[in-house]
Amino acid sequence: MINVTKSYFPDRGKLDKYIDRVYESGWMTNNGQLVQELEQRLKDFLGVEYLVLVANGTLALQVAYRVLELSGDVITTPFSFVATTNSLIWENLNPVFSDIDPGSFNLDPHLIERSITPETTAVLPVHVFGNACDVDMLDVVCKRNNLKLIYDAAHAFNVSSSDQNVLKYGDASILSFHATKIFHTIEGGAIIFKNEDHYRKAKLLINFGISGYDKVDLPGINCKMNEFQAAMGLAVLDDFEQISLDRRKVWERYSDALAGKAQIRLQDLNKEFKNNYSYFPVVFSSEAHLLYIRQRLNEHDIQPRRYFYPSLNKLEYLKHSNSCTVSEKIAESILCLPIFPGLDEKIQNEIIQIVSENYIQ
Numbered sequence: 001m002i003n004v005t006k007s008y009f010p011d012r013g014k015l016d017k018y019i020d021r022v023y024e025s026g027w028m029t030n031n032g033q034l035v036q037e038l039e040q041r042l043k044d045f046l047g048v049e050y051l052v053l054v055a056n057g058t059l060a061l062q063v064a065y066r067v068l069e070l071s072g073d074v075i076t077t078p079f080s081f082v083a084t085t086n087s088l089i090w091e092n093l094n095p096v097f098s099d100i101d102p103g104s105f106n107l108d109p110h111l112i113e114r115s116i117t118p119e120t121t122a123v124l125p126v127h128v129f130g131n132a133c134d135v136d137m138l139d140v141v142c143k144r145n146n147l148k149l150i151y152d153a154a155h156a157f158n159v160s161s162s163d164q165n166v167l168k169y170g171d172a173s174i175l176s177f178h179a180t181k182i183f184h185t186i187e188g189g190a191i192i193f194k195n196e197d198h199y200r201k202a203k204l205l206i207n208f209g210i211s212g213y214d215k216v217d218l219p220g221i222n223c224k225m226n227e228f229q230a231a232m233g234l235a236v237l238d239d240f241e242q243i244s245l246d247r248r249k250v251w252e253r254y255s256d257a258l259a260g261k262a263q264i265r266l267q268d269l270n271k272e273f274k275n276n277y278s279y280f281p282v283v284f285s286s287e288a289h290l291l292y293i294r295q296r297l298n299e300h301d302i303q304p305r306r307y308f309y310p311s312l313n314k315l316e317y318l319k320h321s322n323s324c325t326v327s328e329k330i331a332e333s334i335l336c337l338p339i340f341p342g343l344d345e346k347i348q349n350e351i352i353q354i355v356s357e358n359y360i361q
């Protein structure tokens with residue numbers, strides 16, 4: 001069966017060399033040498049200064065909200081993975097959904113100000129499928145209204161402009177290193193801050209608030225990354241350049257074959273930033289069209305995913321919500337096609353053929 005993604009397994013010998021170091025040190029967690037090494041290598045690779053490794057991307061969001069002392073309402077996108085919304089609810093924050101741009105699938109910065117109330121403290125956009133948001137306009141809107149700006153950059157590992165990495169925008173950004181993401185530590189994540197004080201506070205909060213022997217400064221939580229996660233991360237990072245090249249090949253085959261085809265539409269990419277080839281979303285003419293194509297792919301043992309469905313403003317457990325017509329329309333008609341290093345070219349051609357089939361309404 002061909003799934004939408006396939007976790008990257010580094011060479012076992014290479015991974016073992018890192019794991020040997022964990023055994024030799026006798027140290028499994030609590031900011032060990034491999035976590036420190038991965039943190040430094042990621043800072044260098046991404047060109048960021050204040051990066052904290054954590055146990056997963058969802059906790060990265062939650063810790064970022066705590067560090068920035070959010071309260072009340074947070075304006076966010078309805079078109080994302082459910083963790084974006086759930087992390088707010090878990091922290092007793094109220095998600096307020098503002099609609100997306102139909103081309104980029106990212107939060108439309110022109111609509112945000114309509115949703116601001118005296119309770120609003122922050123904006124939480126997502127660089128969805130690794131496509132950078134309109135970062136300059138979001139900056140203007142947040143500064144003008146004195147709001148914090150936190151990016152869910154879970155899809156945006158290795159996305160930069162000629163100037164700088166996309167993670168440098170806003171007060172904070174988070175990454176997810178879940179096994180399904182393009183760079184992973186099995187489970188894991190990171191928070192990137194603009195400001196050193198925030199970084200220091202996060203370092204305390206992820207380890208119970210403990211600042212030294214017999215000293216606890218803050219009511220922190222436990223969301224540390226451990227040495228085995230870091231060993232996997234180091235091994236995957238060693239291969240990352242090749243992973244990127246391989247994904248790019250697959251991505252470009254789809255793009256060359258599907259761009260401009262009748263009845264389907266691709267994501268409009270932010271040209272100022274480079275692509276990380278993390279996902280390949282396709283918007284169909286209707287939900288019925290999507291279901292027909294999915295059925296045809298399933299017949300060939302190919303499992304695309306409905307990323308993202310439903311539109312998050314439609315989650316049944318929300319206490320308050322509002323309609324977001326663009327997001328709802330896209331959520332019901334979008335599929336992500338299988339993309340991973342080593343996707344067989346023959347199978348990819350089959351996928352392309354089926355996705356291009358003419359659909360009679």
Ligand SMILES: *Cc1c(COP(=O)(O)O)cnc(C)c1O
Pocket residue numbers: 056057058059080081083084126152154155176177178187188189
């Ligand atoms: C994967 C993901 C997360 C959650 O990350 P975990 O590491 O799985 O907790 C959050 N937001 C988005 C947009 C994601 O895709």
